[in-house]
Amino acid sequence: MGRRALGALGAAAALTSLTACGGDAAAPQVTVTVTVTPSTGKLRGARPPDAERSISGRRYDVGTIVATRGNGRSQVLVLDRWSVRGVEEEVVARDGVPIVPEFGDRFSNENLERLYDVPLGDDVRVVINSCLPAKDPAQEPGMLSRPATLGEFLSLPDRPDVVTILRYAGGRLVRLETSPVCPARAATTTAPGRATGTPTPTR
Secondary structure: HHHHHHHHHHHHHHHHHHHOOOOOOOOOOOOOOOOOOOOOOHOOOOOOOOOOOOOOOOOEEEEEEEEEEEHHHOEEEEEEEOOOOOOOOHHHHHHHOOOOOOOOEEEEEOOOOOOOEEEEEEEEEEEEEEEOOOOOOOOOOOOEEEEEEEHHHHOOOOOHOOEEEEEEEEEEEEEEOOOEEEEOOOOOEEEEEEEEOOOOOOO
């Protein structure tokens, strides 16, 4: 075989070698599969805690305990913060509010997007308050208070709807009291056939 033939064969072999090593050949395709896992909050329709998850700087809070996480010393209550009608939020956070019998119109849930984590202190005191209706409609109702355990409060069947007043120390819960809700006020009768705020029907 002549030198030209040998040279041609060598060039062809070199070209084949380069192609096998990736020269001008297309790179193999790689398929990447991304798995998206929905969050627990979205699955259950629950609002996630606020990104800050902070009660820092507050001494008091008002709201409902809608959930809990963890247990023992690491247990955290999840608070849905409520507003107090006629009281600025800064005042509530600094001074709290008096715990008095109310008729379901004292608090409002204007915060529909955020929840807050409430870490527990070493010794949380819990007081369950209930309304003591007055025998005389002209008198204001009273309040019946009794100490309870945190477990007892969390076991209340209507607990997610019970408005509570919370007190913090060092960024942790130290006291929790329920707001005593009284039955709706009955209309005060001022004359036969006529009640305050209720028009007399005509015939």
